[in-house]
Amino acid sequence: MPFTLPKLEYSYNSLEPVIDAKTMEIHHTKHHQVYIDKLNEALSKHPELEKQSVEQLLADINKIPEDIRTAVRNHGGGHLNHSLFWQILTPDAKAKEVKGKMIDEITKTFGSINKFKEQFNTAALGRFGSGWAWLVFNKGKLEITSTANQDSPLMEGKVPLLGVDVWEHAYYLKWQSNRKGYMENIWSVINWKKVNELFEQARKK
Ligand code: MN3
Numbered sequence: 001m002p003f004t005l006p007k008l009e010y011s012y013n014s015l016e017p018v019i020d021a022k023t024m025e026i027h028h029t030k031h032h033q034v035y036i037d038k039l040n041e042a043l044s045k046h047p048e049l050e051k052q053s054v055e056q057l058l059a060d061i062n063k064i065p066e067d068i069r070t071a072v073r074n075h076g077g078g079h080l081n082h083s084l085f086w087q088i089l090t091p092d093a094k095a096k097e098v099k100g101k102m103i104d105e106i107t108k109t110f111g112s113i114n115k116f117k118e119q120f121n122t123a124a125l126g127r128f129g130s131g132w133a134w135l136v137f138n139k140g141k142l143e144i145t146s147t148a149n150q151d152s153p154l155m156e157g158k159v160p161l162l163g164v165d166v167w168e169h170a171y172y173l174k175w176q177s178n179r180k181g182y183m184e185n186i187w188s189v190i191n192w193k194k195v196n197e198l199f200e201q202a203r204k205k
Helices: 021-045 045-049 054-061 066-087 101-110 111-124 178-187 192-204
Strands: 131-139 142-146 158-164
Touching: 021 045, 021 066, 045 142, 066 158, 101 111, 101 142, 101 178, 101 192, 111 131, 111 142, 131 192, 158 192
Parallel strands: none
Antiparallel strands: 131 142, 131 158
16 A cells, blocks of 8 residues: 555644644544545555655646546545644744744745734635645745645645644544634644745745
């Protein structure tokens, strides 16, 4: 099977009180695992695709055979989005420091880091139903966007730098229907070091 569940670099309880341990555990071991299982199941029908990375599969989603295209879009997207999500969260104080070229670029683009967070949260709260809010790199510029379901910005040629899962399964045990509370608090566990690395990589391409 080509795709497997990535390990978390921190413990399930280490993002508390923002994201509770039970939510993290279920989200990682159940939700993410199901996306991987269903992606692998779909690809087993077209083994020639198993050599591709999930990024490649999604960037060329229209080239995927029709009988598995929706499965790759949903479950490949789910795998990619969650793999990124785990990495852009951290309990580590050093990684959480708001600094780096990325932050300069955010300030230049959105006015200030607080204005950026406000706009990002507006995108997250405005996403009806299930989906994601994103900071992406698109043709040399930063943009805030959101996608439905498990759609990846890569499907539109945009490079995801920071993504926040706004499916209820990401926050319901602690925050119930309070997506706003979840979004306001998630900023205290963002791994800016990682986001900065992704920005530097995207810029060089
Ligand atoms: Mn999720």
